Amino acid sequence: MIASDKSTYKWKIASPVSVAHFSLYKLSRILLKHLEKLGFHMVNSEKREHGSIGEREIFMGHECIAINGADHGVTVTASFLSKGKYATRDIQCHFLVGTDGTGRSVRKSLGISMRGEKDLQKLVSVHFLSQELGQYLINRRPGMLFFIFNKDAIGVLIAHDLKQGKFVLQVPFYPPQHKLEDFSSEMCKRLMFKLAGLELKDVNVMDIKPWVMHLEVAEKFLSCNNRIILAGDAAHRFSPAGGFRTQSVCACIMYRKGALVSEDDSVLNVHEAPTGRRRDYIPCSEPGSRLPHMNVKLLSIQSSKHPFKESYCLARAALEVASKFKLPLKVCVMWPNGSSDGAGRTEAALTPWKSFEEVVEVKRSSDSPSWWDIC
Template sequence: MAQSTSLLVLGTVGRNSLWNIYLKSTRLGSLSFRYKYTQQRALSNSHPTNGEDPILPVLIIGAGPVGLALSVLLTKLGVKCAVLEKNKDFSRHPQAHFINNRSMEVFRKMDGLAEEVLRSQPPVEFWQKFIYCTSLTGSIIGSVDHMRSEDFDHVVSPVSVAHFSQYKLTRLMCEQLKELGFHIENNERRIMHDDFVSERQLQMGHECIAIQPSNDFVTVKASFHGEGKSTQKNIRCQFLVGTDGAGSTVRKLMGIDMKGEKDLQKLISVHFISQELGQYLINERPGMLFFIFNEKAIGVLVAHDLREGEFVLQIPFYPPQQRLEDFSSKIFEIICKLVGQELADINVVDIKPWVMHAEVAENFLSCGNRVILAGDAAHRFPPCRRVWDEHWYSRCP
C-alpha cells in the first residue's frame, strides 16, 4: 500500500508571471519539480488597488503537505503568499507515510527538511517488508522486500526514500514557515476581529465559500465560525492555488469535473497505539505493511512507527449495510482477531471512513490560469491499486 499523498500538481502559471512552475508527477512519493524564474511581472509585492486592501501575489487554500511545501518554496523564492486552512487544528491522523527519492530531493532545498526526515524516521530494517499473513502472530503466507537498491545507493538520487507519517511532516513544515516569518493564527478572538489576510499568515478555521475572478486578480470569500458566530472575509490575490484535498472546494467552485473511476472501495481507517504490538513486531516480523487474511477478519495494517507502536488499520466498509458506529463498539475485537491474540495496551486514537478513487481533474488551471489545482485537489488515486484490488476483491462477499 505504501500510501502516499499528493504534493504538487501545477501547470504554467500565466505567461506574464514572475514564476512558471511545471510539475509532472503527482504524489508525495513521486514528485518531479523544476522551475524557472523570469523577471516579467513582480509577484513579490502586495499592492492596493483604489485604496482597498492589498492584493496578495499568491493565496493558497489548504494547509496539508502540498500547501505547506508550496508556501515554503514560494517564500524562499521571494514570492509573497498566505495560506487558509478549513480545519481549526492540524490532523493527528498519520495518513500518508512513504516519501520517494524525488520528493526528498525537493525537501533538500527546504532548509534541511530531507535530513530531518531521515533522522526522525524509523530504522529502514523496520519498514522495508510487506508481509502477508493469517494474523500478526500467526502463519506468514509470504513476505516481500519492497525496497530496491537504487532507493538507497545514492546513484540514481543523492538522497534516500523515507517512511515518515504525514502529520509529523506537516509539523516540520510548519516549523519552517515560522522560521521564514509566517504567523500561524488559530486564536478565535483575533481572527474574528481581523478583517483581512496578509502575507506570511497561515489562518486556521477558514473555509473558502466563493471565488470571483476578474482580469487582474481573483477575489476569494472565506468564512470563519467562532465564538458562537461567523464572519466572512474577502481576500484578493493575483493567483489562487487550491491545495484543499480530494474533496477540493476550489475545484468544485470552479466547476472542474473529475474523470476516471470513482468509489472503488470504501474503508474504515483506525488509528491506534500499542507499544506491546510494536515491540512484538520489531522482535518477530518487522515490516511496513501487513496484509492479513483469516476466517474472522480481514485488514491491512500500516506500521507507521514500530518504535512508538503507532499503527493505522484499514478495514473494508460496506454501507448502508454497515455504519461507522458499528465499528466503534467492535474495533478492539477486530484488532485482536487480526493480531491473533489480545493486547493489553490498545489506545484507539480515532476512526475515520474514506473512499478510494482513481480520478484526475479535467483541468488543473482555470480563470485565465489564475486559479490552479494542486495535489489531491487535482487527482485522487488508490494506494498501490493492484495490490489492494487483489486483497479486497478476492474476499468480497
C-alpha cells in the same frame, strides 16, 4: 562511487532521495516550522477579525466557502470561528492554489469535473495505540506495512511507530452488508485481535474514519485566466497502495515505436521489459527511456561552452514540428557543471523560438559522477 554497497549506489543513482514513511501530522508541523524560517508567521484570527491579509501571514482554521475569479485577481470568501461565532472575511489574491484535497470546494465552485474511476473501494481507517502490539512486532516481525488476510479478518496495518505503539488499520467495508456505525471502538478492537492472532490488553482506539478510494484526475488544472491552480488531491486522486507503483511503471514504459528511434539497437535490449521497480532501473539517455536524475539550477549567467550543434538542430526541428501541430513544447538546454560565462548562444541558435529554458548541472558532491557520464 557514492557508497560501497552496490544496491545503495544504484538507488542513489536512480534518485538522491529515498522513499520515507512519515505521518502527515508530523510533516505539517515541520512544514510550518520551515515557513516560519522563511519569514511567514501565524496570525490569531480572533485578534484580527477584520482587515486585509498581509504578506507572509498564515491564517489557520479558515474554510473557503466562495470564490470569485476576475481577470485582475481572485476573491476568496473564508469562514472562521471567532469568539464562539462564525464570521467571514474576503481575501484578495493574485493567485489561488486549490489544495483542498477531496474537500472539492475550489474545484466544484469552478465547475471543473473529475474523470476516471470512482468508488473503487470503501475503507475504514482506525487510528489506535498499543505498545503491546508494537513490542510484539519488534520482537517477531519488524516492519512498516502488514497486509493481513486470515479466515476471520482482512486488513492493512500501518505501523507509524513500533516503539511508541502508534498504528493505523485500514479495513475494507462493503455496504449495505456493513454499516459505518458497526465500526465502534469495541468492534475495531476485536477486529485487531483477529488480525494479530492475539488478545491485546492495551489497545486504545483514538479515531475511526471512513474514506473512499478513487482513481480520478480533474479535466483541467488551471482556471480564471490561469489565476486559480488545482494541486494535490484536488487535482488527482489515486490509490495510496497501488498509485506509486502504477506511476513509476507508466514512466518506464514509454513513447519506442514510430517517431522514437534508437541510435544503437543493442541498447534497446537493456530496457526490453521495464518492471517499474527502482532496483531494476538502469540509467541511460536512450530515446524513450527515463532520464537519470540530475540536480539543476536555472542558468542566469550565460555559458561559453556551446552544446553540440546537432542538439540545436534537433531542438529547432522539434520546435518546428510542435508549432506546426500546435503542441506546447519547451526545450531544456542542459549545461554541464562549471559552465559559467559566455554569451546568449542558445537564443541566437534557436531564433525565432523563445520556448526554451537553460539549466546547469549542480553536482551532488565534488566526487560524484557527472550526469553525462551516468547517461
